[in-house]
Amino acid sequence: MGNKYSQYGFDTKAIHAGETPDFRDGATGDVVVPIHLSTTFAREKVEEPTAGYEYTRSLNPTRKALEEKLAALENAKYAFAFSSGLAAETSVILALLKAGDHIIASDDLYGGTKRLFNKIFNEYKIEVSYIDTIDILNLEKSVRPNTRLVWLESPTNPLLKLSDIAAVSTITKKEGLILVVDNTFLSPYFQRPLSLGADIVLHSSTKYIGGHSDVLGGSVMLSDDNLYQKIQYYQNAVGAVLSPFDSYLTLRGIKTLGLRMQKHEENALLIGAFLEEHPNVTKVIYPGLKSHPQYDLVRKQTTGSGGIISFELKGNIDNSKHFLESLHLFALAESLGGVESLIELPALMTHASVSKEEREAIGITDTLIRLSVGIENIEDLITDLKNALDTYL
Numbered sequence: 001m002g003n004k005y006s007q008y009g010f011d012t013k014a015i016h017a018g019e020t021p022d023f024r025d026g027a028t029g030d031v032v033v034p035i036h037l038s039t040t041f042a043r044e045k046v047e048e049p050t051a052g053y054e055y056t057r058s059l060n061p062t063r064k065a066l067e068e069k070l071a072a073l074e075n076a077k078y079a080f081a082f083s084s085g086l087a088a089e090t091s092v093i094l095a096l097l098k099a100g101d102h103i104i105a106s107d108d109l110y111g112g113t114k115r116l117f118n119k120i121f122n123e124y125k126i127e128v129s130y131i132d133t134i135d136i137l138n139l140e141k142s143v144r145p146n147t148r149l150v151w152l153e154s155p156t157n158p159l160l161k162l163s164d165i166a167a168v169s170t171i172t173k174k175e176g177l178i179l180v181v182d183n184t185f186l187s188p189y190f191q192r193p194l195s196l197g198a199d200i201v202l203h204s205s206t207k208y209i210g211g212h213s214d215v216l217g218g219s220v221m222l223s224d225d226n227l228y229q230k231i232q233y234y235q236n237a238v239g240a241v242l243s244p245f246d247s248y249l250t251l252r253g254i255k256t257l258g259l260r261m262q263k264h265e266e267n268a269l270l271i272g273a274f275l276e277e278h279p280n281v282t283k284v285i286y287p288g289l290k291s292h293p294q295y296d297l298v299r300k301q302t303t304g305s306g307g308i309i310s311f312e313l314k315g316n317i318d319n320s321k322h323f324l325e326s327l328h329l330f331a332l333a334e335s336l337g338g339v340e341s342l343i344e345l346p347a348l349m350t351h352a353s354v355s356k357e358e359r360e361a362i363g364i365t366d367t368l369i370r371l372s373v374g375i376e377n378i379e380d381l382i383t384d385l386k387n388a389l390d391t392y393l
């Protein structure tokens, strides 16, 4: 799937992969793949589907174009597009696990993933151990006879902790486990987990890949033929596929992924440096800053640090609320990865479903703020933050 573009650079793949103009007889040479809304495809002969197309859940030309582009971006052989990040996760787990199996996961996984594991898959007798996956010995000790998957997010949300993907993959390979990496926070522009030894890369394409806060989606990239067969069967059998229109929006968003990621990072580095100097900020967590405790691993494993910054304010939870409500450009909203800057209070928003004890145990305090730095003018963003920081207490 994605191999055809392997000799090209990232931005060339982002623009051309999956969208080669069609010059066959009767085709029109579109440089942008059309939105194929048809749910079913007619054939001339009973046993010969036209160009392999039968029914859109199984295969759709617009979704196929997106899947080819997604595969190219992660240097993967195959990709799948699902209707949301959680739909992608559900389909992967259903395809690969059965009752009695065990997953080892990072302890501060995305809240929706934890809910899926704890409230849904738990009912189907799939067990999960949450551990600090920074600690490789700890990981090795947590492997049980029924362990099948290791599930990482790197960096994590909202504490931006990294796991050494290559080191984890030496353990998963030795133990015969499948390593899944949720690469949503960095996008394939800054991190390629397959090249570090992961078996499956997963994204909420709702975030950076789509990039415009207007389309929900999930993607799965991989190169192993056997895993591909299993997940392909489940993509069709479960049916949580991305619609043709949403496939088109995602294709459109991807074309500027490289440009956007560069600007997200450029703005985030400047905001990080500004926050570190502000007297009302007690802590800044951003992998691109030298103050990040895993800065060496950041340099080794990624080519950039993305647009998410977390920081702690002086004061209490009411002060935090006042700070958030006095911003003008940063929209007070959950989600991340779009062109517009967003801000949120994990304790009361994205991580409200996590108990206070659990939040505190992993370091999500009442004054921890998460920023998704957009691509607006940096002067305007810093002015907005400065005005609120100078006055909220």
Ligand SMILES: *Cc1c(COP(=O)(O)O)cnc(C)c1O
Pocket (backbone or CB within 6 Å): 084, 085, 086, 087, 110, 112, 113, 153, 157, 182, 184, 185, 203, 204, 205, 206, 207, 216, 217, 218
């Ligand atoms: C948003 C998100 C998800 C879930 O994706 P949806 O598209 O919202 O279903 C999974 N993982 C991470 C890291 C996310 O940020």
